[in-house]
Amino acid sequence: MLPRILMIEDDQRLAGMVVTYLQQNGYEVAHAATAAAGLAELEASAPALVLLDLMLPDADGLDVCRRIRALGAPLASVPIVMLTAKGDPFDRVVGLELGADDYLPKPFEPRELLARLRAVLRRPQLAAPDSGLRQFGRLAIDSGARRVSIDGQPRTLTSYQFDLLLALSGSAGRVLSREHLVDAVKGESLEPFDRSIDVHIGRLRQALEDDPKQPRRIITVRGAGYVFAKVQDA
Incomplete structure (x- = not known):
């Protein structure tokens, strides 16, 4: 894209x-x-x-x-x-x-x-200051309390996964490369052939998607990276 x-x-x-x-x-x-x-x-x-x-x-x-x-x-x-x-x-x-x-x-x-x-x-783009709560349809992300829920039911994420979710949702609707995501979360460059970010994305999908095999929240853009859907199911 x-x-x-x-x-x-x-x-x-x-x-x-x-x-x-x-x-x-x-x-x-x-x-x-x-x-x-x-x-x-x-x-x-x-x-x-x-x-x-x-x-x-x-x-x-x-x-x-x-x-x-x-x-x-x-x-x-x-x-x-x-x-x-x-x-x-x-x-x-x-x-x-x-x-x-x-x-x-x-x-x-x-x-x-x-x-x-x-x-x-x-330049790395800093997240804009907000109330700490991001709502995407049934999904709620509370950055201050570091909590995630769907339909009010909490979902368990590791600290790294939560930071990755913040990076994705902070640029909802925009394709983010693997390199950008690693830099945003870890502050370091992605090593050649390092696919660890894909593993973390897979675990995020297991926690947040209704059907992880057909994701509708975190979408893969082949050859470019991932995009967090700005509009999600109500």
Whole structure:
């Protein structure tokens, strides 16, 4: 699955060029010309990164950044790269303080944009602060109490399995590679041919799936990794 970028930019000519360039370099790109359309697309598609213009016709980009960071997990933690035509560094500082991960002043070289996007996407993404409770249909995850239940019935997990579940559910709807999961849980790189993560996924499925042989919560994406289903049975 290609990494999905959401570009919120009202300059149609610039957006067209950026979309084409990023697609040529292996990204799937959605474009929205207004803040309202961009926020709707964000909630609908859960992109890997948002490329956000500072000046939009219906809202200030800083306000859009603030609204994204106020959303619930996992959308609140989506990386944001801001585009600004303003020369005043104050706006850039405010953007970073509001939670933007990087900024790029216009005009910019497409290669620099690509390099910055790749750099941001390589950073480990921290889970957004929340109430500690994540609910996915019948499945409830209480990160504070480190408890998991289905239909109110507790399920027993090891500490490692619980941390793995937090990493998966914190990026619900996004494909996570084995390498990403090992790094998120253990803070170390995956050794070549190390399939231990698959064993832990299998044990998680035994604990959480109605039918572990036909999983509907933790789904394998061949050649890419695993995705935790954002929408689950009620």
